[in-house]
Amino acid sequence: MHCCSSILGLGRSRSRVLLLLAVALLAVILALQTTVANAADSGSGSDSGNAAADESMLLHSDAGDRPAIDGDGSDRGRNAAASNQCSDIADSQPTTVAQPAAAPPQRRQQAKQRVVLDSQNKDAGRRDRAQPQPQSQPRRRSANHAGSPPPVLSPAAAQLAAVSTPRGALARLTAWIDNAGLEINSNARPGLNDVDELYLFASNPIEAATLVATVPAPLVMFETYLRTLENPMILAIDRRFKTMSVPDPSYALAMALLYESYEPKSMWREWISSLPQTLDSTVFWSAEEQDALQSLPLKRKTQILERHLQQLYNATTPRLLAAFPHIFAGGNYSYEMFKWAYMIVDSRSLTFSTGPDTLPQIMLAPLVDLLHHDPVQTNIQLGVHPEEVLGFEISLKTTRAIKKGEPLVRHIGELPNHQLLLRFGLAMPRNPYEFYPILLGSSVLRALTRSNERVRVLSHAKLNVTTSEFQFYLEHPIIDPDLLFTLRVLFADSHELDLIKSSALIAEKVVSYTNERRVIAKIEELAVQAINLCDTTWETDAKELYSIKADVKSRKWKALVYRVSQKAILDAVLRWADEQKAAMAVLANEHLQQVLEQAAKQRAQQQQQQQQQQQQRSHSRSSTSEFGIRSDTIYARDDL
The missing domain is CATH 1.20.5 (Single alpha-helices involved in coiled-coils or other helix-helix interfaces)
Known part of the structure; x- marks a missing residue:
């Protein structure tokens, strides 16, 4: 048992x-099956990852160890017509919105072919970087893109959103210049300055009156030429917006710039990809950064421009999306992209007439936009010359001898700091063209417009008080002569107004002591109001400005430069007002002395006249008496 x-x-x-x-x-057995499946998945991912790694290594071959976002530097192909991808996106994106992504095995094979092709000849053509995921699910950005704008479907839209590395932009620009056949003097070339901005400089000394470069008409982007090329954007604007009021001349060129950035075969695409993707105009400043402008005119002008751009975008976007749904639909077109394109045109465009019988046009000229602004050290002069085959060409010629390493600069215009900051994001501490823009208050405008006679006098002087912007200057004449004339007309009585109308020279002269005293008081009031709106004084800002290091990339430094220059002008206006009041007091004393002297002379003359009259009357009486006695005597003798 x-x-x-x-x-x-x-x-x-x-x-x-x-x-x-x-x-x-x-x-x-289950573990072995799982291992086999994982190995298969890992092998597939490894192949795809290796292809992407090869492509990424090729993209950044000229960028060293920098995690560039902008792309491949000089390895980019030079044939713009064969380009299928924007240059600022390191992540793979679909070539066009309508083209589906290839299958994974095809992508790996294409990537390997591209690596071999580009290693044999870097300039053979632009690589076709395909999207590893289906088009409806774009791949997430890598860790290198942390902090950059979110990805978008369109390559061009992502290009405008990405931040371009300066070295990659320089490489693309150099490749585009070589491919386009631009003629540049061997002693000049593009480069990066000390703040990583693209510019044109002298690689060797250049003599005066030397032709540095020429830009032919086919490389210049302007509306008439784009219409000749049947640019779809320009044609759509002509067709769809002809019933709309789009008076802004920069709008059409800005939209054409955006369209060309999307167009794979555009001749300008590589050049567009080298343009700065981050602009420093005050319309791109944050609200906190704009507050650093305090209540000075630039802040108001920035807000006005921002409203104008927003209204323009809202008014045209629906028709734009209807005209180009394959490009701009699906969130691929935004207000920030439109603002970028508009400000690129506003800050880099030229205005030239292409012929004797043509109107001036706004145009974007590659290479010319590399010339920075310097009104003091300018050394380049632009010119437009007719050309038999191409129509015209833009020339860059030196105005003086240029040393090795010296940047090539031109004089954009007599622009004050508020215009430099609004358009270009620049500020000059000693700007010789600085002024304070002033607008007359509503009370002054109402007083002027109530009198038709005063309005006619101002209109005859080509002044419109409702739109005219006057200036205060740091140096002579301090006060805008047009402002003085307007205020003299405002405070003139009927007799003084007749004097102003009867003589054109009276506008530059004091009408009367009382009138001029009112004019000075009003100007002083305008300056005091402007100063009281600011949070800090001129002395405080000047002390802070000179205590920090100059940094042309710092928006705080630019705001300080602007505030100091504007408040210095307002301080000069107050000193001018004090001097004028003192001068008016002297004139008043002199006038009073003259009046007293004239009154004394008049009294002396009156006394003298009275004495003469008395003497004449006395003499007349004596003569009459003598004649009467003599007559009586004659009559008596006759009687006898």
Whole structure:
């Protein structure tokens, strides 16, 4: 019995062991299957990752160890017509919105072919970087893109949103210049300055009156030429917006710039990709940064421009999306993209007439936009010359000898700091063209417009008080002569107004002591109101400005430069007002002395006249008496 129990126990143990072995075997089989599946997935991902890694290495071959966002530097192809991808996106994006992504095996093969092709000849053509995921699910950006704008479907839209590395932009620009055949003097070339901005400089000394470069008409982007090329954007604007009021001349060129950035075969695409993607105009400043402008005119002008751009975008976007749904639909067109394109045109465009019988046009000229602004050290003069085959060309010629390493600069215009900041994001501490823009208050405008006669006098002087912006200057004449004339007309009485109308020269002269005293008081009031709106004084801002290091990239430094220059002008206006009041007091004393002297002379003359009259009357009486006696005597003698 005990033996049977032992045998039975042994059998139960063996069954239990067999069961455990079976379970273990099943687990091993499942583990092997899982391992095989993971290995397959890992192999596929490794192939795809290797292809992407090869492409990424090729993209950043000229950028060193920098995690560039903007792309491949000089390895980019030079044939713009064959380009299928924007240059600022390191992540793969679909070539066009309508083109589906290739299957994974095809992508790996295409990537390997591209690596071989580009390694053999870097300039053979632009790589076709395909999207590894389906078009409806764009791949997430890598860790290198942390902090950059979110990805968008369109390559061009992503290009405008990305921040371009300066080195990559320089490489693309150089490749585009070589491919386009631009003629540049061997002693000049593009480069990066000390703040990583693209510019044109002298690689060797250049003599005066030397032709540095010429830009032919086919490389210049302007509306008439784009219409000749049947640019769809320009044609759509002509067709769809002809019933709308779009008076802004920069709008059409800005939209054409955006369209060309999307167009794979555009001749300008590589050049567009080298343009700065981050602009420093005050319309791109944050609300906190704009507050640093305090209540000075630039803040108001920035808000006005921002409203204008927003209204223009809202008014044209629906028709734009209807005209180009394959490009701008699906969130691929935003207000920030439109603002970028508009300000690129506003800050880099030229206005030239292409012929004797043509109207001036706004145009974007590659290479010319590399010339920075310097009104003092300018050394380049632009010119437009007719050309038999191409129509015209833009020339860059030196105005003086240029040293090696010296930047090539031109004089954009006599622009004050508020215009430089609004358009270009620049501020000059000693700007010779600085002024404070002033607008007359509503009360002054109402007083002027109530009198039709005063309005006619101002209109005759070509002044519109409702739109005219006057200036205060740091140096002579301090006060805008047009402002002086307007205020003299405002405070003139009927007799003084007749004097102003009767002589054009009276506008530059004091009408009367009382009139001029009112004019000075009003100008002083305008300056005091402007100063009181600011949070800090001129002395405080000047002390802070000169205590920090100059940094042309710092928006705080630019705001300080602007505030100091504007408040210095307002301080000069107050000093002018004090001087004028003192001068008026002297004139008043002199006038009073003249009046007293004239009154004394008049009294002396009156006394003299009275004495003469008395003498004449006395002499007349004496003569009459003598004649009467003599007559009586004659009559008496006759009687006798």
